[in-house]
Amino acid sequence: MSLSAGHAHRMRSVACQNGQLSVVAVTLGRMIRFDRVTKTYPGGTVAVDDLTLEVPRGRITVLVGPSGCGKTTSLRMVNRMIEPTSGTIYLDGVDTATIPPTELRRGIGYVIQQGGLFPHRTVEQNVMTVPRLLGWSTAKARERARELLEVVGLAPELGRRYPGQLSGGQQQRVGVARALAADPPVLLMDEPFSAVDPVVREGLQDELLTLQARLQKTILLVTHDIDEAVKLGNEVAVLRVGGRLAQVDPPARLLAEPADDFVASFVGRDRGYRSLAFQGAQVQIHPERAVRVGDALDGSGWQLVVDDAGRPLGWIDSDHEGIASADDLRLGGTLARQDGTLRAYLDAALSSPSRRGVVVDDDGVLVGIVRPAEVLEAIEAAGRAGAAGSREPA
Numbered sequence: 001m002s003l004s005a006g007h008a009h010r011m012r013s014v015a016c017q018n019g020q021l022s023v024v025a026v027t028l029g030r031m032i033r034f035d036r037v038t039k040t041y042p043g044g045t046v047a048v049d050d051l052t053l054e055v056p057r058g059r060i061t062v063l064v065g066p067s068g069c070g071k072t073t074s075l076r077m078v079n080r081m082i083e084p085t086s087g088t089i090y091l092d093g094v095d096t097a098t099i100p101p102t103e104l105r106r107g108i109g110y111v112i113q114q115g116g117l118f119p120h121r122t123v124e125q126n127v128m129t130v131p132r133l134l135g136w137s138t139a140k141a142r143e144r145a146r147e148l149l150e151v152v153g154l155a156p157e158l159g160r161r162y163p164g165q166l167s168g169g170q171q172q173r174v175g176v177a178r179a180l181a182a183d184p185p186v187l188l189m190d191e192p193f194s195a196v197d198p199v200v201r202e203g204l205q206d207e208l209l210t211l212q213a214r215l216q217k218t219i220l221l222v223t224h225d226i227d228e229a230v231k232l233g234n235e236v237a238v239l240r241v242g243g244r245l246a247q248v249d250p251p252a253r254l255l256a257e258p259a260d261d262f263v264a265s266f267v268g269r270d271r272g273y274r275s276l277a278f279q280g281a282q283v284q285i286h287p288e289r290a291v292r293v294g295d296a297l298d299g300s301g302w303q304l305v306v307d308d309a310g311r312p313l314g315w316i317d318s319d320h321e322g323i324a325s326a327d328d329l330r331l332g333g334t335l336a337r338q339d340g341t342l343r344a345y346l347d348a349a350l351s352s353p354s355r356r357g358v359v360v361d362d363d364g365v366l367v368g369i370v371r372p373a374e375v376l377e378a379i380e381a382a383g384r385a386g387a388a389g390s391r392e393p394a
């Protein structure tokens with residue numbers, strides 16, 4: 001794929017100049033760096049105030065903050081849609097002010113709120129936009145567009161539709177596909193999922209993380225939603241109104257140690273609970289003897305019912321002996337994955353009618369159960385072991 005080819009080329013050319021050590025420096029090095037960047041608009045509004053921020057290569061950095069705090073302005077200064085009043089933005093160590101905007105934007109995909117698609121072009125033509133501008137043949141650009149629609153999970157026939165004939169979530173995916181079309185190493189995403197309902201948004205967030213695990217782009221993403229920020233960000237930068245950086249840290253640390261009252265109130269009341277999502281768990285998983293529909297119940301209280309493949313279906317309260325009937329099933333709570341976090345285990349335990357949290361493997365097959373008291377013990381143990389470490393890159 002052209003992606004890895006581009007990356008290899010960059011590493012090779014550096015190796016020729018500087019030798020082996022520099023190759024390591026480049027692959028681990030910072031991709032985008034804001035150095036004391038200020039933007040004052042003509043009316044006198046200081047949108048961004050003395051911003052110094054590093055956006056590491058191959059990671060997701062999230063800019064989060066209340067409306068009007070300068071997020072969009074910060075993002076658009078990276079590809080020079082807006083010019084800073086003072087300060088410098090470096091891309092791979094090069095001052096972006098010295099790179100012609102068209103050239104700069106070739107390496108930077110840009111996803112804007114609401115998808116920002118061209119309404120009078122088909123989905124496929126939308127995705128082909130940048131490759132065509134770069135002079136690719138129609139055939140090659142179309143092939144790339146079809147490949148990308150598949151990457152973002154859209155059926156090929158949707159390529160012939162117009163944006164207005166798609167759902168909000170589908171339009172967002174097209175926006176992501178379009179930004180990826182020329183395979184840029186950097187992606188700027190401005191509230192990419194804000195226009196869709198919470199359920200669709202969660203699905204799109206999960207897909208972005210899956211995609212990123214494969215593509216390893218340098219992503220600067222803007223949102224005003226702190227939950228989205230801590231879910232997606234390897235690093236989260238909190239801006240306050242007036243365009244001042246309040247804190248930048250990995251999500252676990254942001255939740256555990258807000259730098260000041262503004263950050264503490266911005267990350268919200270549930271931050272203790274949410275921070276459990278970043279802590280892997282050493283929790284005892286106990287075997288659970290499950291039954292199938294039609295099996296005999298032993299009258300010993302809550303019994304877990306699984307399907308023929310061993311996947312949990314729900315719980316039956318068997319206070320008397322009888323036969324497990326699908327009609328008596330109480331759909332259980334959330335299922336925790338075997339390699340789950342403390343939050344996943346605690347939620348599974350608390351949402352289960354039996355108070356036994358169901359743990360499954362990657363195929364959704366029952367592994368066993370966790371008990372609330374033991375999850376709480378693990379939480380205390382994790383607390384004693386010190387502040388939560390940072391999450392590994394996605």
Ligand SMILES: Nc1ncnc2c1ncn2[C@@H]1O[C@H](COP(=O)(O)OP(=O)(O)OP(=O)(O)O)[C@@H](O)[C@H]1O
Nearest residue numbers: 041043045047066067068069070071072073074224
């Ligand atoms: N072209 C402009 N001229 C003058 N002021 C502007 C301009 N664009 C933005 N601003 C002001 O600069 C500040 C920052 O705007 P910006 O769009 O960067 O905020 P934001 O954090 O993206 O907000 P939102 O979450 O509402 O999208 C705001 O006070 C805004 O009114």
Ligand SMILES: [Mg+2]
Nearest residue numbers: 071072073190
């Ligand atoms: Mg904005």
